[in-house]
Amino acid sequence: MNKFKIVTFYEFTKINELNELKGKLNNYLSLKRIKGTILLSSEGINGTISGSVKSIDDFMVLLNKLGIKNINPKFSFSEFLPFPRLKVKIKKEIVTFKNKNLDLESKKGEYVDVEDWNNVLNDPDITVIDVRNNFEIEMGTFKNSINPNTKNFTEFKDFADKNISKDKKIAMFCTGGIRCEKASSYLLSTGIKKVYQLKGGILKYLEKIDTDKSLWGGECFVFDRRVSLKHGLKEGTYKICSGCRNPINEKDKNSKYFEEGVSCIKCYKSTSEAKKQGLRERAKQTKIAKEKKLINPFLDISHDEFFDSGI
Secondary structure (H helix, E strand, O other), X not given: OOOEEEEEXXXXXXXXXXXXXXXXXXXXXXXXXXXXXXXXXXXXXXXEEEEOHHHHHHHHHHHHHOOOOOOOOEEEEEOEOOOOOEEEEEOOOOOOOOOOOOOOOXXXXXXXXXXXXXXXXXXXXXXXXXXXXXXXXXXXXXXXXXXXXXXXXXXXXXXXXHHOOOOOEEEEEOOOOHHHHHHHHHHHHOOOOEEEEEOOHHHHHHHHXXXXXXXXXXXXXXXXXXXXXOHHHOEOOOEEOOOOOOEEOHHXXXXXXXXXXXXXXXXXXXOOHHHXXXXXXHHHHHHHHHHOOOOOOOOOOEHHHHHHOOO
């Protein structure tokens, strides 16, 4: 079976002609029928997109020609369309941290290759911090790591200021590495001398490290239709609740508050009856489309179905 190729990438580099670059990327990606999201700002580029193997490979060549060369790409594959649409946006930051004074090109943590990461996790002299949001950490994390209990990335600064001692050796990790670039730069700016970060993030670790040698437990949340990934970057077991867009597992589905396509234990009591009725109607139409084998944005769309259709 043909599969969609997915690439997650970023680079902190000064970009001046943002509107011009946005136009070039949008035109190219639309022509190649590539879906996903790319964020542009004066500080760099951040994206996760999917398409045919050739179209993604060609896009990597295009970025290189445009002078965007150090993008830390992570590749994976999916049987079904990961993103329903294409978005190329200009933002103030490519990952929101709300600190304009960071030197992101030269002041950042020391990279640790995935092959050496277990040594960091087992080192009693190093404090390891998961810089992702709390709901992501609840799905999976590394042994011996600290959960800062943040709802969003901008809260990390407050956690760091209150809890991280200047004389400590700090190591950090996140999904693909981009949040660690800003978090490590911030820690160094506060006077912490030794900061490490996992090169390529959790995704690269799950891709390269065998299960029997792994110190990872659980699944890794990803911001696309696959929801979560396991070792070997295989699709995980989590799904997204249609009512609140939170990830749910098999235990959540067994709750009396779970209704397919409508609600889960996390949102049943806070969702209005009017919204539930609307979601039930959408679920009904989706079921009809599935039975008739029609293309529907709320159904899994295979590689061949997508490229044979006009979506």
